[in-house]
Amino acid sequence: MAKKNLQTLKGFRDFLPEQALAREEMFKKIRVVFQKYGFLPLETPVLEYKEILAGKYGDEGEKLMYQFRDRGERDVAMRYDLTVPLARVVAQYQNELVMPLKRYQIAPVWRADNTQKGRYREFYQCDVDVVGSDSIIADTEIIACMAESLTALDITDFVIRINNRKILDAILKNSGIPKGKTVDAIRVIDKLEKIGEARVREELALLGIKTKGRQDLFEILNAGFEDTNDIEVKLAEYDGAGELAELVEILLEWGIKNYQVDLTLARGLDYYTSTIFEIILPDAPQYGSIAGGGRYDKLIGMFSGKDIPAVGGSIGIDRLASALEELELIKYDLVSDVLVCNLDEELEETYLRVTKDLRAAGLKVDFYYTSDKLDKQLKYADKKNINFAVIIGSDEAAKNEATVKNLMTGKQVKMKQTELVRNLKS
Amino acid sequence: MAKKNLQTLKGFRDFLPEQALAREEMFKKIRVVFQKYGFLPLETPVLEYKEILAGKYGDEGEKLMYQFRDRGERDVAMRYDLTVPLARVVAQYQNELVMPLKRYQIAPVWRADNTQKGRYREFYQCDVDVVGSDSIIADTEIIACMAESLTALDITDFVIRINNRKILDAILKNSGIPKGKTVDAIRVIDKLEKIGEARVREELALLGIKTKGRQDLFEILNAGFEDTNDIEVKLAEYDGAGELAELVEILLEWGIKNYQVDLTLARGLDYYTSTIFEIILPDAPQYGSIAGGGRYDKLIGMFSGKDIPAVGGSIGIDRLASALEELELIKYDLVSDVLVCNLDEELEETYLRVTKDLRAAGLKVDFYYTSDKLDKQLKYADKKNINFAVIIGSDEAAKNEATVKNLMTGKQVKMKQTELVRNLKS
Known part of the structure; x- marks a missing residue:
């Protein structure tokens, strides 16, 4: 056509x-x-x-x-x-x-x-x-x-x-x-x-x-x-x-x-x-x-x-x-709350678990399906107006940690993976 | 036609x-x-x-x-x-x-x-x-x-x-x-x-x-x-x-x-x-x-x-x-939470105030527009699957009170009008 x-x-x-x-x-x-x-x-x-x-x-x-x-x-x-x-x-x-x-x-x-x-x-x-x-x-x-x-x-x-x-x-x-x-x-x-x-x-x-x-x-x-x-x-x-x-x-x-x-x-x-x-x-x-x-x-x-x-x-x-x-009164809601980044194929299980837990807590969570450069994933999050990125590389994974990047302020904080739900919910 | x-x-x-x-x-x-x-x-x-x-x-x-x-x-x-x-x-x-x-x-x-x-x-x-x-x-x-x-x-x-x-x-x-x-x-x-x-x-x-x-x-x-x-x-x-x-x-x-x-x-x-x-x-x-x-x-x-x-x-x-x-898994939500009854034209202002307050508290409130026999109004509430009726006659009005009737159990309780929101919200 x-x-x-x-x-x-x-x-x-x-x-x-x-x-x-x-x-x-x-x-x-x-x-x-x-x-x-x-x-x-x-x-x-x-x-x-x-x-x-x-x-x-x-x-x-x-x-x-x-x-x-x-x-x-x-x-x-x-x-x-x-x-x-x-x-x-x-x-x-x-x-x-x-x-x-x-x-x-x-x-x-x-x-x-x-x-x-x-x-x-x-x-x-x-x-x-x-x-x-x-x-x-x-x-x-x-x-x-x-x-x-x-x-x-x-x-x-x-x-x-x-x-x-x-x-x-x-x-x-x-x-x-x-x-x-x-x-x-x-x-x-x-x-x-x-x-x-x-x-x-x-x-x-x-x-x-x-x-x-x-x-x-x-x-x-x-x-x-x-x-x-x-x-x-x-x-x-x-x-x-x-x-x-x-x-x-x-x-x-x-x-x-x-x-x-x-x-x-x-x-x-x-x-x-x-x-x-x-x-x-x-x-x-x-x-x-x-x-x-x-x-x-x-x-x-x-x-x-x-x-x-x-x-x-x-x-x-x-x-x-x-x-x-x-009148600029239309408020586009955040499209999703969180993007769980995918940096390492080997860590897929961890990413899926984190994604699952955040969703279970009621958050709107997008997951980047295929592992890729972090930059590209953050650009995707930006285009989709997502507020937070959860970044887990092999270093973090070894210590059961995660880095949470606030995409509005650029600030990032490291925390235990078990603390993600509590921190991102608030 | x-x-x-x-x-x-x-x-x-x-x-x-x-x-x-x-x-x-x-x-x-x-x-x-x-x-x-x-x-x-x-x-x-x-x-x-x-x-x-x-x-x-x-x-x-x-x-x-x-x-x-x-x-x-x-x-x-x-x-x-x-x-x-x-x-x-x-x-x-x-x-x-x-x-x-x-x-x-x-x-x-x-x-x-x-x-x-x-x-x-x-x-x-x-x-x-x-x-x-x-x-x-x-x-x-x-x-x-x-x-x-x-x-x-x-x-x-x-x-x-x-x-x-x-x-x-x-x-x-x-x-x-x-x-x-x-x-x-x-x-x-x-x-x-x-x-x-x-x-x-x-x-x-x-x-x-x-x-x-x-x-x-x-x-x-x-x-x-x-x-x-x-x-x-x-x-x-x-x-x-x-x-x-x-x-x-x-x-x-x-x-x-x-x-x-x-x-x-x-x-x-x-x-x-x-x-x-x-x-x-x-x-x-x-x-x-x-x-x-x-x-x-x-x-x-x-x-x-x-x-x-x-x-x-x-x-x-x-x-x-x-x-x-x-499978009887369809849950028909209560159609409204409360019916504010209308027993006395003279009390319209009170009814409207109560209705307004209950709605401001987020409750779903139906108001019976024209004063009529209580029986008829309770039948209406029943047909519409409404849970509570707020009844204010001239006696109650004189004391700023209201009777709340639970239409599921038939139980009724008298209370101050100022207590309605708190009691019906819970």
């Missing part, structure tokens, strides 16, 4: 060891937080009957879906998100599942999207959802869980923007938007950050909101709030204000202070019904929101035919990884 | 929370062992250019591969195993990768196979490979790593069958097999366990091995060995005997005693070049080998055009999970 064809498909990536390890560590830390909040894993297949996924994502989504006919003449599709399969699961196993269902799923999805600006065709979603409860505590728990996940990834500086779709809908209605244009207007407002207020005003005008309406709209959208009481007072005439105030109050009870009520927050997706939120990194605003979600009480019931309340959040792990890399 | 269509594709599965959690725990334990042995993760995409995968798995594999033309008119295929993508990675990044590459990958693959007998069309492979070393220590490390993974899963009773393809080839050659029939003969011998010696003899006769040859063949195949010396003596005339003896010797140095030299072990795949092994559970022989692998020095170089030695092993995680379930 020609060398030029050795490549991944456009929008698909390999993760070589260091990067794969960093991602695995991120997933691990996130999972710990998700489980602390009482969420449990749920796994669904990569392929579904196309019928399950079709017609759920709008015309645009339909075009981006990887779909094909399998050899059994079934029309199938690769999952496009983790939410529609969740809805299928809820309907299919309604008698087995304990409600409310609190599930997480960290898994790849596929969209044949254009690949500009760090968008990939294969990317991970990292979702938590509470299905079957309309309690606003569930909304706050999702937000708290997202926030704690970021904290677990050592991100200390982030802002949670919160809003309520009902308020946005009501404000729009008050501004005189023509019937049936609300969703379009929400999409326009969602672009506020990107295109600025002037252009949003223009586009809202095109949708039929008059000058006075636009003025009123932005006046209230740009309002600030002192406290929950202030929210209730200033938004008294709008449906959803009480919910938003309650949300804020409970967030404070969870100890979350880095929130920001932002009435301009719209979230592009049209299935949200009340609470919406997103999380941004002030130090890396160019990555946009790195987590977000909200309540969507009309979506999960699509297969069972009756509404099932649900609220969820999602961490954009690929975007987040890029942002963390830029 | 009609209810009947709410289903996964044939050969595809959902994993509901308990089962998903058990699998996640298995993966986690296996990863810890893989890393202790110095292996690192490597991730490749689910979709590849069809050209990369085509022609690598024989006619049968070709038929079972999920392949299609995407909207960009590219011929693509879903990965069929993790080894061919690994070979692509090795060729594509040869200047970046530190050799020997020790990588693991735990990921699903897809084969449109018939779905009898616990065979699925989407299933996980759990592979470790050492690429770029011809040291027999690498062979033993793969075997040791597989064995320790099983131990980490609390499997104490397993047998590692080992052999060397060179010996099998040489024995076959000695038996007078016609040129070009060796691979067929290996496939026949591989079925020994399933179809018995008599039928294997028949099939070998059909391949052209004469009566005397078949007799010689089975005499040596059925030979037993006392020790490594015995191997070298009895197999003196066969190429590969020295390698097998060395393999056994090093396994013993790793502390592995539950091996069995089995000259009838063939492993179906024809790409193995020397060491081969598989692991069986004597208590669940019906599941066949639950792990296996070997050395394949001619495969990884297929894209780079030069041979690159490699050895690897794979745990059949789906088969293993079924076997463990049957």
Whole structure:
């Protein structure tokens, strides 16, 4: 095969060891937080009957879906998100599942999207959802869980923007938007950050909101709030204000202070019904929101035919990884703790014993398989980001000793082989 | 959508929370062992250019591969195993990768196979490979790593069958097999366990091995060995005997005693070049080998055009999970540690504080969102396999107390709310 064809498909990536390890560590830390909040894993297949996924994502989504006919003449599709399969699961196993269902799923999805600006065709979603409860505590728990996940990834500086779709809908209605244009207007407002207020005003005008309406709209959208009481007072005439105030109050009870009520927050997706939120990194605003979600009480019931309340959040792990890399917050874990060097074929038994003992103590140990010059082995250890080298030549072996070289500092210490575990474990 | 269509594709599965959690725990334990042995993760995409995968798995594999033309008119295929993508990675990044590459990958693959007998069309492979070393220590490390993974899963009773393809080839050659029939003969011998010696003899006769040859063949195949010396003596005339003896010797140095030299072990795949092994559970022989692998020095170089030695092993995680379930060795972790009950809307703030504190202490905590009868909440906890319920009614609240009910024993204890973390953590 020609060398030029050795490549991944456009929008698909390999993760070589260091990067794969960093991602695995991120997933691990996130999972710990998700489980602390009482969420449990749920796994669904990569392929579904196309019928399950079709017609759920709008015309645009339909075009981006990887779909094909399998050899059994079934029309199938690769999952496009983790939410529609969740809805299928809820309907299919309604008698087995304990409600409310609190599930997480960290898994790849596929969209044949254009690949500009760090968008990939294969990317991970990292979702938590509470299905079957309309309690606003569930909304706050999702937000708290997202926030704690970021904290677990050592991100200390982030802002949670919160809003309520009902308020946005009501404000729009008050501004005189023509019937049936609300969703379009929400999409326009969602672009506020990107295109600025002037252009949003223009586009809202095109949708039929008059000058006075636009003025009123932005006046209230740009309002600030002192406290929950202030929210209730200033938004008294709008449906959803009480919910938003309650949300804020409970967030404070969870100890979350880095929130920001932002009435301009719209979230592009049209299935949200009340609470919406997103999380941004002030130090890396160019990555946009790195987590977000909200309540969507009309979506999960699509297969069972009756509404099932649900609220969820999602961490954009690929975007987040890029942002963390830029902020130098990605910590590549040491790839292995120790390299046991191999200087003398005759000492193989000793090397194997030492390797075995260090592994038994839980250390990550690499062994250099074939005896070679020490220099070459230390270079290998360096390239693999290994912290310590255990060096045993015939002199050391004769005295049951070993030299431990700290590859970060260059310092080396001689010790009894029996002391290796204790010294390297600490 | 009609209810009947709410289903996964044939050969595809959902994993509901308990089962998903058990699998996640298995993966986690296996990863810890893989890393202790110095292996690192490597991730490749689910979709590849069809050209990369085509022609690598024989006619049968070709038929079972999920392949299609995407909207960009590219011929693509879903990965069929993790080894061919690994070979692509090795060729594509040869200047970046530190050799020997020790990588693991735990990921699903897809084969449109018939779905009898616990065979699925989407299933996980759990592979470790050492690429770029011809040291027999690498062979033993793969075997040791597989064995320790099983131990980490609390499997104490397993047998590692080992052999060397060179010996099998040489024995076959000695038996007078016609040129070009060796691979067929290996496939026949591989079925020994399933179809018995008599039928294997028949099939070998059909391949052209004469009566005397078949007799010689089975005499040596059925030979037993006392020790490594015995191997070298009895197999003196066969190429590969020295390698097998060395393999056994090093396994013993790793502390592995539950091996069995089995000259009838063939492993179906024809790409193995020397060491081969598989692991069986004597208590669940019906599941066949639950792990296996070997050395394949001619495969990884297929894209780079030069041979690159490699050895690897794979745990059949789906088969293993079924076997463990049957042996009652699957331990479903407690789904959450604690349920904080919700008896009185007025006490919400207290409940949230207690929930927050318990989570901050690292406990897995579920909170009952809406106040309800205690009975109903305890039933929920029971269904979700939760260990403790924290019960705070208005009486307890007035005294800053809480009742902790152990849901396994039914015992309940009253304590100060400030003592909850300490008591529940232990």
